[in-house]
Amino acid sequence: MATKLPHTDVAIIGLGWTGAIVASELTAAGLDVVAIERGPWRDTARDFSIASVPDELRYVHRQELMLRTAQNTVTVRNDPSETALPMRNWGSFHPGNGTGGAGNHWAGITFRFQPQEFRLKSYLQERYGPTAIPDELTLQDWGTDWNEMEPFYTAFDRIVGTSGKAGNLRGQIQEGGNPFEGPRSEEYPTKPLRQPYGPVLFAKAAAEMGYRPFPVPSSLISEPYTNPLGVTMGPCTFCGFCTNYGCANYSKASPIVNILPALVRRQNFTARTNSEVLKVLTDSTRKKATGVLFADTSGEEWEQPADLVVVGAFTFENVRLMLLSGIGKPYDPSTGEGTTGRNYCYQTANGVQLFFDDKNFNPFIGGGAVGMGIDEFNNDNFDHSGLGFFGGGSIRVTPIGAAPISYRPVPPGTPAWGKEWKKATVKNYLSAMSIGCEASSYATRNNYLSLDPTYTDRFGRPLLRITFDFPENDLKMAQYCTSKVADIARHMGPRQMVENPMKGHWNTVPYQSSHVVGGFIMGENPANSCVNKYLQSWDVPNLFVVGASAFPQNPGYNPTGTAAALAFKAADAIKNIYLKDPGPMVRT
Amino acid sequence: MERKRARGHTRRAFLSSTAVAIILGSVQRASALIIGGERPWIPFDASPPDVPSGAAPRRWFFFTDEEAETIGAITEQLIPADELSISGREGGCTEYIDRQLAGFFGNFDRLYMQGPFQPGTPEQGDQSSLVPRARYRLGIAALNEHCSATFKQPFAQLTSEQRDQVLTDLQHGKIAMRDIDSMSFFSLVHANTMEGFFADPIYGGNKDMVSWKMLGFPGAHYDYRNYVERHNETLDLPPVGIAGRPEWNIGKD
Numbered sequence: 001m002a003t004k005l006p007h008t009d010v011a012i013i014g015l016g017w018t019g020a021i022v023a024s025e026l027t028a029a030g031l032d033v034v035a036i037e038r039g040p041w042r043d044t045a046r047d048f049s050i051a052s053v054p055d056e057l058r059y060v061h062r063q064e065l066m067l068r069t070a071q072n073t074v075t076v077r078n079d080p081s082e083t084a085l086p087m088r089n090w091g092s093f094h095p096g097n098g099t100g101g102a103g104n105h106w107a108g109i110t111f112r113f114q115p116q117e118f119r120l121k122s123y124l125q126e127r128y129g130p131t132a133i134p135d136e137l138t139l140q141d142w143g144t145d146w147n148e149m150e151p152f153y154t155a156f157d158r159i160v161g162t163s164g165k166a167g168n169l170r171g172q173i174q175e176g177g178n179p180f181e182g183p184r185s186e187e188y189p190t191k192p193l194r195q196p197y198g199p200v201l202f203a204k205a206a207a208e209m210g211y212r213p214f215p216v217p218s219s220l221i222s223e224p225y226t227n228p229l230g231v232t233m234g235p236c237t238f239c240g241f242c243t244n245y246g247c248a249n250y251s252k253a254s255p256i257v258n259i260l261p262a263l264v265r266r267q268n269f270t271a272r273t274n275s276e277v278l279k280v281l282t283d284s285t286r287k288k289a290t291g292v293l294f295a296d297t298s299g300e301e302w303e304q305p306a307d308l309v310v311v312g313a314f315t316f317e318n319v320r321l322m323l324l325s326g327i328g329k330p331y332d333p334s335t336g337e338g339t340t341g342r343n344y345c346y347q348t349a350n351g352v353q354l355f356f357d358d359k360n361f362n363p364f365i366g367g368g369a370v371g372m373g374i375d376e377f378n379n380d381n382f383d384h385s386g387l388g389f390f391g392g393g394s395i396r397v398t399p400i401g402a403a404p405i406s407y408r409p410v411p412p413g414t415p416a417w418g419k420e421w422k423k424a425t426v427k428n429y430l431s432a433m434s435i436g437c438e439a440s441s442y443a444t445r446n447n448y449l450s451l452d453p454t455y456t457d458r459f460g461r462p463l464l465r466i467t468f469d470f471p472e473n474d475l476k477m478a479q480y481c482t483s484k485v486a487d488i489a490r491h492m493g494p495r496q497m498v499e500n501p502m503k504g505h506w507n508t509v510p511y512q513s514s515h516v517v518g519g520f521i522m523g524e525n526p527a528n529s530c531v532n533k534y535l536q537s538w539d540v541p542n543l544f545v546v547g548a549s550a551f552p553q554n555p556g557y558n559p560t561g562t563a564a565a566l567a568f569k570a571a572d573a574i575k576n577i578y579l580k581d582p583g584p585m586v587r588t
Numbered sequence: 589m590e591r592k593r594a595r596g597h598t599r600r601a602f603l604s605s606t607a608v609a610i611i612l613g614s615v616q617r618a619s620a621l622i623i624g625g626e627r628p629w630i631p632f633d634a635s636p637p638d639v640p641s642g643a644a645p646r647r648w649f650f651f652t653d654e655e656a657e658t659i660g661a662i663t664e665q666l667i668p669a670d671e672l673s674i675s676g677r678e679g680g681c682t683e684y685i686d687r688q689l690a691g692f693f694g695n696f697d698r699l700y701m702q703g704p705f706q707p708g709t710p711e712q713g714d715q716s717s718l719v720p721r722a723r724y725r726l727g728i729a730a731l732n733e734h735c736s737a738t739f740k741q742p743f744a745q746l747t748s749e750q751r752d753q754v755l756t757d758l759q760h761g762k763i764a765m766r767d768i769d770s771m772s773f774f775s776l777v778h779a780n781t782m783e784g785f786f787a788d789p790i791y792g793g794n795k796d797m798v799s800w801k802m803l804g805f806p807g808a809h810y811d812y813r814n815y816v817e818r819h820n821e822t823l824d825l826p827p828v829g830i831a832g833r834p835e836w837n838i839g840k841d
Binding site: 050051052054055056057061062063068069070073076077078082083085086087088089091194195196197200235237238239240241248359360361362364365402403404405408416417418419422423425426429430454455456505506507508509 | 665666667668670672673692693696697698699700701702704706708709710711712713714715752755759778782783786787788790791799800802803804805806807808809810811812813815816817818819820821822823830
C-alpha cells in the first residue's frame with residue numbers, strides 16, 4: 001500500500017532537459033513542483049572533476065552515466081514476426097540516468113528543425129504532388145508551425161548560451177551561417193567555437209565545391225556566458241572527453257549546469273531522486289490524472305497527488321509509462337489503430353572515413369559539438385524529384401575526441417590484433433578523419449513501441465518493446481547522401497576513403513545515436529496523435545508528455561534543441577492558457 | 589552484499605599503497621593534517637571504482653596462476669612486443685583483466701540478466717546467460733583442453749606460431765568449445781585486452797602510458813585552447829594520466 005504524500009501543484013517525471021525546463025518555468029510562475037527522478041542527484045563540482053573525468057573506461061565502456069540495464073532496459077526486434085529479446089548492454093543508443101539525464105553525456109549539437117519540418121506531410125504533398133510520398137511512410141504534420149516554435153528555440157538558446165553563427169536573421173541570409181535555417185529572431189548568444197584542423201579542411205573543400213559550410217550550432221560555448229537564471233558557464237577547452245562524459249568545465253550545457261543550480265534553491269521546488277515512477281494515476285473517469293505512484297530504492301511505494309502531471313523522461317520511458325498507465329489506446333500495426341506507440345523513429349547514421357599520409361589532425365582535440373557542417377543534402381534542401389526517396393542528412397566533421405580504447409581508425413582488411421594491427425593503428429591514429437552524415441528517419445506502419453509480453457523489470461512491470469527496421473526510403477536516402485559526402489571526401493585528396501552508408505537491418509549492437517523519437521506524438525487531431533501542439537494529452541487534459549517522444553518523424557538533425565523548445569512551449573501554455581481555464585487547450 | 593565487500597576492499601587496497609602520512613580516521617575527524625609526498629585525496633573518492641587500482645599490491649584477485657598464465661600468453665600474442673611497444677602482457681593487461689573480473693564488470697552487476705535466455709538474431713546482440721567470470725573460467729579451461737588434445741601442451745607452452753594459429757582459429761569459430769561459444773570468448777578477451785592496453789593506467793594496464801606514447805595521445809590533458817588552431821602540427825605533448833605523470837613525483841624511487 002502506497003503512502004500518500006502531501007498534495008502539490010505539479011508532479012514532474014524526470015529531471016533531464018525537458019523536466020528541468022518545465023520545473024524551472026512553473027516554479028518561476030509560483031507553482032509548487034515536485035520532480036521525481038529515477039537516478040541519483042548529479043552535480044558538476046562533486047561528480048565531474050577535471051582530475052578524474054577523463055576516464056574512457058569508466059564513462060564510455062562501463063557506461064557510468066547511463067541508465068543501468070539491470071534497472072530498466074528495452075526489448076528489441078526488427079520485425080513484428082520476431083520474438084523481441086532484451087538489450088542487455090546498451091549498444092545502439094545510450095539512455096541517461098540521474099539529474100541531467102542524457103543531457104549530461106550528450107554531444108551538445110543544437111540544431112533547430114526547419115520550418116517545413118513542422119508540416120512535413122503537407123509540405124511534401126504541395127511540392128511533389130498528393131501521391132508522391134512512398135506508401136510505406138506514415139509521415140505527419142506536427143500541428144504547430146515555425147512561428148509558434150521560434151520563440152521557444154530562442155528561450156533554450158538563452159538558457160544554454162548556444163554558440164554559432166546565424167544563417168538567417170529575421171529573413172536576411174547571413175554570410176558564414178547556415179543559409180537553410182529558419183529565420184531566427186536573434187543571433188546566437190555566443191560566437192562560434194574555434195575549429196581544429198579536420199573541420200577546417202572539410203569546410204575549405206566544401207566551399208570550393210560551391211557548398212556553404214557553417215560552424216555546427218553547439219551547446220559547448222566559446223566564451224564566458226551568464227544565462228537568464230544567473231548561472232555562469234566557462235569556455236570549452238576542446239578536451240575531447242565530451243560525448244559520453246559529463247563536463248568538468250561548465251562549458252557543455254546540461255540541466256545540472258544551466259538550470260538545477262538555480263532551481264534547487266527555490267523554496268517551491270522539491271526533487272526526489274532514486275525514485276522511479278511506476279505509473280501516472282487517473283481517477284475513475286480516466287479523464288483526469290490525480291498524481292503519480294513511485295517506488296524508492298527500498299521498493300517502498302509512495303503516491304504523490306498533484307493537479308498537473310508532466311512526463312519528461314527519456315523517449316522510451318515516456319511511452320512506456322503511458323502504456324503502463326493505460327493512457328490512450330496502444331497502437332496496433334496490423335490494423336493501424338491506436339496511437340500510443342506509433343511513429344517510433346530513429347536516426348540514420350552514415351559516414352565516410354578518410355586516411356591521409358601527409359596530415360596530422362591531432363584528433364584528441366575536439367568536443368561533441370566542435371565542427372563544421374553543410375546542409376545542402378539535408379531534409380528537403382535539395383530537389384527530390386525522381387530520386388525515389390525523401391529526407392536527407394546533416395553532413396559535418398565534428399572530432400569528438402580520440403580516447404584510444406574506442407578510437408583507433410584503420411583501413412578495412414587490417415587484422416584485429418598482432419604486429420600488422422599495431423603498425424596500422426600507429427600509422428593512422430593521427431592522420432585519419434571522418435565526415436559524418438546524421439540523416440533523417442521516417443515513420444512507417446511497422447516501426448512502433450509496445451509492452452513486451454515476456455520480459456519484465458525489477459518490479460515485474462513489462463519492459464518496453466521496440467520493433468524497428470530501416471525503411472527502404474531511408475536506406476535509399478543513405479546511399480544517395482553518403483555518395484555526396486564521398487564527393488567532398490575525394491576532393492580533400494585522401495590516400496584512401498571508405499564509404500559507410502547505413503545498410504541492411506537495424507543492428508542493435510554498435511552505437512549509432514541516442515536520437516530515439518516518437519511513440520507519443522503530437523499532431524492536429526486525436527485520431528493519429530497523442531498530444532496536441534501544447535504537449536497536452538488529448539485524453540487526459542491535466543497530463544503533459546514532453547520530449548522527443550512527441551516527434552512524428554525525425555529530420556536529419558539532433559533532437560535536443562527541439563525537445564527542449566517543446567518543453568518551453570508546454571510550460572508557456574500551462575502558464576498562460578491552461579491555468580486560466582483548466583481543460584483541453586485545443587478543441588476537436 | 590557482494591558489491592559492498594568489493595568496495596571496501598578497493599579502499600583498503602588504495603590506502604595500503606598510498607604514501608600519505610596520515611590515517612583515515614584523522615581525515616574523517618578533520619584534524620590538522622601534515623601532507624607530503626602524495627596528494628591527500630584519491631581519484632573517485634566520492635564514487636570509487638569497484639575494482640582495485642593499479643597501485644594495489646600485485647596478486648590475482650580472480651585468476652588462478654594457471655589462468656593468469658594463459659591470459660598473459662594470449663595478451664602477448666594479441667599485442668606483441670616489437671619496436672613500437674612492449675607487449676600487452678608486459679603492459680599489464682592480465683592484471684587489468686583480473687581486476688575487472690573481480691569488480692562489478694566480472695559479474696555483470698549493472699546489466700539486465702533476467703531470463704528467459706534464448707538465442708536471437710545477430711542484430712539482437714549478446715543473449716548469453718554467462719557473466720564474464722564464467723566466460724573466462726570456462727573459456728580458458730576449454731582452450732587449454734583443446735591445446736592439450738592437439739599439441740599435448742597447454743596454450744601458454746605453445747610456440748608463438750602455434751599460439752597465433754590457435755587464436756586465429758578461435759577468432760573465426762573453428763575451435764569447438766564445450767559450454768561456451770568460442771568466437772564470443774575470443775571477442776571478450778580481445779576487447780578486454782585492448783581496454784587494458786589503452787585505458788588510463790589506474791586500472792592496472794597501459795604501464796607507464798605505453799600505448800598513449802606509442803600513438804601520440806596526450807591522455808587526460810583536458811585543455812587544448814592553446815593548440816586547437818595549430819593545424820597539421822606534431823605537438824608531442826607528453827601524456828598525463830588520472831594519477832598524474834611519473835616525472836611529477838620528484839625525489840621518489
